[in-house]
Amino acid sequence: MISIAKLSGAQALIESLKKEGVEVIFGLPGGAILPVYDVLYDSNIRHVLVKHEQSAAHMADGYARVSGRPGICMATSGPGATNLVTGIATAYMDSSPLIAVTGQVAKAMIGKDAFQEADIMGITTSITKYNFQPRTASEVPKVVRLAFQLASSGRPGPILIDLSRDVQTEVDEISFTENIGFSRLKHNIVPHPLQVEKAASMLLNAERPVILAGGGVIISNAWQQLLALAELLMVPVATTLMGKGCFPENHPLSLGVVGMHGTYEANKTILEADVLLAVGCRFSDRTTCNVSEFCPDAKIIHVDVDASEIGKNRKVDVPIVGDAGETLSKIYDMIVKSLCRKEKSLWLKRIEEIRSESENVYSSIQESNLSPIKILKELREILPYDAIVTTEVGQNQMWASLYFKVLKPRTFITSGGLGTMGFGFPASLGAKVAKPDTPVLDIAGDGSFMMTSNMLVTSVNENIPVMVVILNNSMLGMVAQWQRLFYGRRYSAVKLVNPDFVKIAEACGAMGVRIGSLEELKNAIGQALKSEVTTVIDVPISPEEDVFPMVPPGKGLKAMIYGALKTSSALAKRSERLKEMMD
Amino acid sequence: MLSVNDKGENYIVSILVENKPGVLYRVSNLFRRRNFNIESISVGPTEKREFSRMTITLNGDDATVEQLVKQLAKIIDVVKISLLNPKNTILRELALIKLYAKDSRARSDILNYAQIFKGKIVDTTEDAMTVEVVGTPDKINAFIKIALSFGIKEMARTGLTALERGG
Numbered sequence: 001m002i003s004i005a006k007l008s009g010a011q012a013l014i015e016s017l018k019k020e021g022v023e024v025i026f027g028l029p030g031g032a033i034l035p036v037y038d039v040l041y042d043s044n045i046r047h048v049l050v051k052h053e054q055s056a057a058h059m060a061d062g063y064a065r066v067s068g069r070p071g072i073c074m075a076t077s078g079p080g081a082t083n084l085v086t087g088i089a090t091a092y093m094d095s096s097p098l099i100a101v102t103g104q105v106a107k108a109m110i111g112k113d114a115f116q117e118a119d120i121m122g123i124t125t126s127i128t129k130y131n132f133q134p135r136t137a138s139e140v141p142k143v144v145r146l147a148f149q150l151a152s153s154g155r156p157g158p159i160l161i162d163l164s165r166d167v168q169t170e171v172d173e174i175s176f177t178e179n180i181g182f183s184r185l186k187h188n189i190v191p192h193p194l195q196v197e198k199a200a201s202m203l204l205n206a207e208r209p210v211i212l213a214g215g216g217v218i219i220s221n222a223w224q225q226l227l228a229l230a231e232l233l234m235v236p237v238a239t240t241l242m243g244k245g246c247f248p249e250n251h252p253l254s255l256g257v258v259g260m261h262g263t264y265e266a267n268k269t270i271l272e273a274d275v276l277l278a279v280g281c282r283f284s285d286r287t288t289c290n291v292s293e294f295c296p297d298a299k300i301i302h303v304d305v306d307a308s309e310i311g312k313n314r315k316v317d318v319p320i321v322g323d324a325g326e327t328l329s330k331i332y333d334m335i336v337k338s339l340c341r342k343e344k345s346l347w348l349k350r351i352e353e354i355r356s357e358s359e360n361v362y363s364s365i366q367e368s369n370l371s372p373i374k375i376l377k378e379l380r381e382i383l384p385y386d387a388i389v390t391t392e393v394g395q396n397q398m399w400a401s402l403y404f405k406v407l408k409p410r411t412f413i414t415s416g417g418l419g420t421m422g423f424g425f426p427a428s429l430g431a432k433v434a435k436p437d438t439p440v441l442d443i444a445g446d447g448s449f450m451m452t453s454n455m456l457v458t459s460v461n462e463n464i465p466v467m468v469v470i471l472n473n474s475m476l477g478m479v480a481q482w483q484r485l486f487y488g489r490r491y492s493a494v495k496l497v498n499p500d501f502v503k504i505a506e507a508c509g510a511m512g513v514r515i516g517s518l519e520e521l522k523n524a525i526g527q528a529l530k531s532e533v534t535t536v537i538d539v540p541i542s543p544e545e546d547v548f549p550m551v552p553p554g555k556g557l558k559a560m561i562y563g564a565l566k567t568s569s570a571l572a573k574r575s576e577r578l579k580e581m582m583d
Numbered sequence: 584m585l586s587v588n589d590k591g592e593n594y595i596v597s598i599l600v601e602n603k604p605g606v607l608y609r610v611s612n613l614f615r616r617r618n619f620n621i622e623s624i625s626v627g628p629t630e631k632r633e634f635s636r637m638t639i640t641l642n643g644d645d646a647t648v649e650q651l652v653k654q655l656a657k658i659i660d661v662v663k664i665s666l667l668n669p670k671n672t673i674l675r676e677l678a679l680i681k682l683y684a685k686d687s688r689a690r691s692d693i694l695n696y697a698q699i700f701k702g703k704i705v706d707t708t709e710d711a712m713t714v715e716v717v718g719t720p721d722k723i724n725a726f727i728k729i730a731l732s733f734g735i736k737e738m739a740r741t742g743l744t745a746l747e748r749g750g
Binding site for chain 2: 121125126130150306307308310311312
């Protein structure tokens with residue numbers, strides 16, 4: 001179907017966004033994007049005004065991860081566009097379908113170092129799946145169509161559309177068409193049957209199989225296929241940080257998250273595997289730690305829709321390029337044909353053994369009265385099973401990953417790849433916009449929260465009530481932890497003198513409360529769930545609390561440590577030496 | 584020095600790309616971003632106006648080349664990628680070499696060598712001669728070796744371009 005109308009480029013953009021079903025844009029206006037904002041004024045698309053463009057990108061990203069639909073952010077040229085960059089890079093690393101629209105100076109001014117000109121095309125080329133700079137208004141509908149298709153197909157990722165001011169104002173006969181006739185949206189969704197067969201027989205003959213599920217399982221909405229296959233074969237499932245939630249963490253086969261701050265069960269079990277089915281993950285260094293020591297004895301089946309991920313970080317035995325859900329269900333079908341349900345094996349008994357070991361390990365981890373572990377476990381008790389949790393980055397994130405069990409996909413939103421501090425709060429607001437009836441809570445640290453806390457104002461003004469629990473240790477906690485463990489407690493630039501978070505919340509028109517016990521936390525969350533404004537819950541915790549288990553940097557998973565005492569003496573000696581040198 | 588050998592130390596990747604602004608940047612930016620070290624790249628038009636061909640030679644192991652091809656394939660503007668087998672490929676490079684030619688003996692020697700290499704003298708002044716040599720990189724390397732005995736004033740090489748043999 002083709003429709004033609006006489007429109008400006010700006011009108012063409014908004015029309016196109018409407019045709020894509022866009023309901024909300026997160027942004028901040030400025031000179032070079034004014035024509036678009038003028039059209040937006042009359043449109044029924046909701047605009048959420050942010051306090052800094054970085055937050056617009058994170059909001060749109062949070063919206064996209066929760067809804068599975070592209071999230072849109074908008075900014076002006078120059079500083080507006082460059083402020084988006086961290087948010088775009090965050091979305092790129094975590095394969096999130098973000099669409100960024102930026103204003104640009106007039107075509108004739110490009111390259112002249114005009115006011116508020118930045119080469120955002122050049123800047124974002126390596127952090128977007130693709131970027132566009134349409135030269136005429138008539139190109140706009142096709143560019144938008146392509147942007148949406150690219151952002152959300154195959155391995156999703158961010159797209160940037162850079163619109164020169166004169167392209168926005170130019171009026172022309174604009175045609176809108178469903179079919180853009182672009183045949184090169186490259187992705188192999190359907191796995192090769194021979195590879196599927198190989199994988200199935202490898203899994204059937206495995207004695208100690210493990211599934212490692214990544215963010216790709218969530219992106220492809222493949223959790224049911226994953227659950228079915230895991231239960232059919234009685235295979236334990238570990239996830240990456242990005243995959244957290246794709247397999248219910250209260251399921252008897254769930255091992256939790258694997259990696260540098262993986263659970264004891266996951267890290268221990270995966271090392272003993274003889275066959276590893278890795279789906280929708282990329283063997284990142286935070287997951288594998290030392291990749292050469294990662295599952296050294298296992299045959300590896302790697303399923304990913306992005307062919308370039310296969311063999312990039314880890315050599316594999318059975319590469320399968322395909323959609324996670326498609327592939328898992330094909331493997332399932334193949335296995336169902338050849339067997340009845342597997343019975344409890346020696347392997348599952350071994351895993352029970354590991355689980356009981358893990359209880360000793362966890363009880364050996366030193367905890368204060370109001371420890372983050374207790375807080376996170378309590379939060380799981382209080383929050384409904386489908387509540388959405390976002391995290392900031394650092395200790396808060398790793399505690400959440402370890403001790404907050406996620407039961408439903410798309411309810412745990414975190415910056416995994418880029419590790420962007422300040423992501424959690426705006427992402428929680430984006431999540432709330434996508435799911436207004438679901439409680440949303442940001443697990444924050446005091447350091448991260450300070451980075452984007454100005455968005456409290458937006459949350460109040462735009463009626464987006466969320467909850468923030470600040471695990472407040474007056475430290476850049478994760479850096480402090482490394483300094484404590486590996487730099488002889490030389491706390492360089494990590495001590496924070498924070499403002500009063502309760503007063504900050506109140507000054508912005510939000511609720512603020514400081515709690516000192518789990519009982520008070522329970523009450524505060526109970527109130528917050530009913531509140532019509534955002535609630536900030538400040539929880540002062542000990543600055544000495546470390547996240548354990550932990551795999552020291554550069555080591556393999558088996559070098560996991562559970563307390564500061566187990567730190568290698570070599571490192572301690574090194575920091576002693578460093579100290580002497582400084583004296 | 585560039586040499587395409589049978590041991591496969593150098594790989595030749597031929598890619599057909601959309602002929603539009605920014606594509607060369609996307610491709611070269613990818614090399615930088617992913618830490619690929621390329622030996623040469625040449626770009627030019629093809630039989631179809633909407634496409635350009637890029638010929639890339641790089642030195643690396645199989646895994647590196649596999650990654651390069653897979654990463655290139657993700658660029659939307661890349662239409663087709665072929666990894667060329669040097670044995671079954673026509674390889675050409677053009678070099679312009681300006682040599683010191685101070686006396687008549689040097690001049691006649693340069694002329695002779697150029698003829699042996701089926702090269703052409705394309706410019707001459709009182710004390711220099713410019714030779715154009717076309718051929719495989721090996722052939723050009725061989726000529727350069729000789730040229731060094733006269734002294735090279737300046738040189739420009741196009742980088743390798745290539746097409747697979749047969750229909």
